[in-house]
Amino acid sequence: MTQPSDKALVPFVSVDNMMRLVHHIGIEQMLIEIAGYIEDDFKRWELFDKTPRVASHSDVGVIELMPTSDGEAYGFKYVNGHPKNTSEGLQTVTAFGLLADVYTGYPVLLTEMTLLTALRTAATSAMAAKYLAPKGATTMAMIGNGAQSEFQTLAMKAIVGITEVRLYDTDKAATEKCARNLAGMGVSVVKCATPEEAMHGAQILTTCTADKKNATILSDNMVGAGVHINAIGGDCPGKTELAAGILERADVFVEFPEQTRIEGEIQQMAEDFPVTELWEVITGAKTGRRDDKQITLFDGVGFAIEDFSALRYVRDRVKGTEFADMLDMLADPDDPRDLFGMLQRSKVAA
Template sequence: MTAHPTATDHAQASLLLLDTHQVSALLQPQDVLRAVHEAFTLHSQRAGRVFPVVREALPTGGVFGIKSGDVPAQGLLGFKAAGFWPANRAQGGEPHQATVLLIDPATGRPLCMLDGNAITTERTGAAGALGLQQLARPDSARLCLFGTGVQARVQLRFALRVLPQLTSVRYLTHDGRQRPDFEAQFKDLCEVIHRTDANAAVAESDVLITATPGGGALFDAAAVRPGTHINAVGTDTRGKRELPEGLLKRVRVFVDDTAQARSLGEAQWAAPDLPCTELGDVLTGQAPVVPRGAQDITVFDMTGLALQDLTVARMLHTQALARGLGTAIAWPW
């Protein structure tokens, strides 16, 4: 017999809050990789649902979005409210802002509210790592990175975990200036070289990672050598782009979600019938990857899945409860 909540249960219900410090302390790369792998698997098996994305510009100059979804068989339901407020920089604040809320699907009451910035950063880094594992050449030794911000750094950190032959990184900045703090963070892990010629840096690299605000094409299509793999991270909104015109039609394109990529990702700039393979289908074997030919160029168009946020948030919620972390506040219903 199923036990039903009593009036006392309703009155004593609580909501667990996990702030940025608690979330960051709990996030471990291997745990995040497992949770994100599960999210891709659930999406491939259609055991998890991804609801339509909200992504809208605001009169304040910011961009506000909601990514939500559920896994009915696991009782997992929730959303991430997130966006980008560039004016925050002038106040010494982080322009990316995100909050994740886990909800009890049986009652609709909130279970756990988490600071979503670190979750977004880490789960996106883990998604990029899974793309590299499946699509990049295992002997990839030289990487070209566009950007040096929070997302660029986590992408590189995960890349160094999953590409054992990676020894050299060329990086480019939007203003052409060197970033000593970025170099210092990675100098003991790989060779770090600042470049200003984007096409030259692309041409001498095995892997490209674009992690910028998506203000326009970062290099010429002709600069991409056969055998290159590209993780395109920054294009997640209508009108954004990082990759050059004409590139996608001559490469093998992989996405996290086909409809989302065609609406918000690099695929928005391609023909509607552009063949796309979802990475989750590669991970589950539903779409076996044809062995990479010497001339093949692959692109992983990353727009981010709500299920990634939810599986990571659930992992954090479970760990926090087990360790007695977080702040519980009364939330009667």
């Protein structure tokens, strides 16, 4: 068998290896480190190629490619969204990603991204809260206790320093699942019967529910002065969680306005509804939290640059480790013009 050269082999991180990597690094440490990569990329926001995502819609779902590049590396994520999958025992969302070298065009990493997306989403929320939440925040209300809830909680613990999470979900089984998973993780967990109970004493309100509809998870009179709202669940057209009145009282921070106006909570508002881009808060160009009375709101929808940061992180972290398998994915004839000769010689070798 012909042995492919080093560059023809692409490191691949399987789901199993991603889980091993998380345990090897420690989930909180990994969330901190991924948040650091995202923060670094938000600081150099302007140099990114911000291509819109390329969506292929069908009656039952969507398949999207989300590419971006910083001029040195190029990354994309493949992600599907099929709400009906759950009832068929399949995942609503699956994802994988690829990083390539812009200078050669050669892929340098292929990785599962379902777990990695959960990690980067939580890391992004916590990074935003670090800039926007009241100083000394200790308590988070977690409204919606699905797949993202434990990751959000641990990221807010590791990066913002919360010590208590107050859980609420319309489905009690989800709250039980989340509480069970968080037991012994170093954060005090309170199961709540109503959203109001969950929000009691909380400085950070995280909403992350699953229904694809314009729901009112938080109504205007539920939200007091001074809190930070981390709104994660309003992330596609027709899916929002907050009453418009909250958005009017809050200062709203977003990733990429062009995308958030279509997919985020602010799809409810006028096209010129004022927002601040999070990257400008991080560089210091714009003010984040001004005072104790202000309601800050991160309207997070997930942006390609966060995936890019996560891909960069995994590339750096798996280099030279056992956490990647080498995939023979790129044909590599000795003479580039002699692809056919490579094919013929492989027959002789076999």
